[in-house]
Amino acid sequence: MSGLKALPFAAIAALVLGSAATLASLQGGPGFGAVRIGAWTSWPQIGNSDIDPYARASIAVDGALPLGSHEGLAFMAESDNSGAPLDARCDYVIAGAAPSARFWTLTAYDVDGHLRPNPANRYALSSAAVLRGADGDFVIDAAREARSGNWLPLGEKSRFILILRAYQATTSAVGNAYSEMTLPTIARGPCS
Numbered sequence: 001m002s003g004l005k006a007l008p009f010a011a012i013a014a015l016v017l018g019s020a021a022t023l024a025s026l027q028g029g030p031g032f033g034a035v036r037i038g039a040w041t042s043w044p045q046i047g048n049s050d051i052d053p054y055a056r057a058s059i060a061v062d063g064a065l066p067l068g069s070h071e072g073l074a075f076m077a078e079s080d081n082s083g084a085p086l087d088a089r090c091d092y093v094i095a096g097a098a099p100s101a102r103f104w105t106l107t108a109y110d111v112d113g114h115l116r117p118n119p120a121n122r123y124a125l126s127s128a129a130v131l132r133g134a135d136g137d138f139v140i141d142a143a144r145e146a147r148s149g150n151w152l153p154l155g156e157k158s159r160f161i162l163i164l165r166a167y168q169a170t171t172s173a174v175g176n177a178y179s180e181m182t183l184p185t186i187a188r189g190p191c192s
Helices: 002-027 053-062
Strands: 035-037 040-042 072-077 090-096 101-109 124-126 138-143 150-153 161-169 185-191
Touching (some): 124 150
Parallel strands (some): 138 150
Antiparallel strands (some): 035 040, 072 161, 090 138, 090 185
């Protein structure tokens, strides 16, 4: 009889632990198979038909619409190249080259995935409009105050993330060519 009394407690414990594990898996990013290049992270499997169940659940919770594996790649940065979290109270220099792609965009979002309101009403920069050096590389200033040249406004909220989307990237999302891919660096400047 004592085994039957323990059954409800075991069921409740299993439910609590299962729910906690599911919630934890949804908080760390969309599933498994993350690819890290410098400060940037991509989950290339989320655009494939063989997406893992945790990535599928994360996308359902966020309401995100990922790029298909043949449409391109999306890279997210939550920290700069030194590992410090991105904070709009600081200025950042995003420099180098974007991945080889037909078109790319760089957008600042708040940590909940919403566009960051800013007085300039500018939310992204693109490969079609960014100014480049003679070598093809670019320098983007991400800051609250306006800058000359390539400026990405950060708005007033402190924490933010950057999303770099490379459309029709030459590296297939199902390939293994990430070791040769270069992405721009994110360097923290002065903070106020």
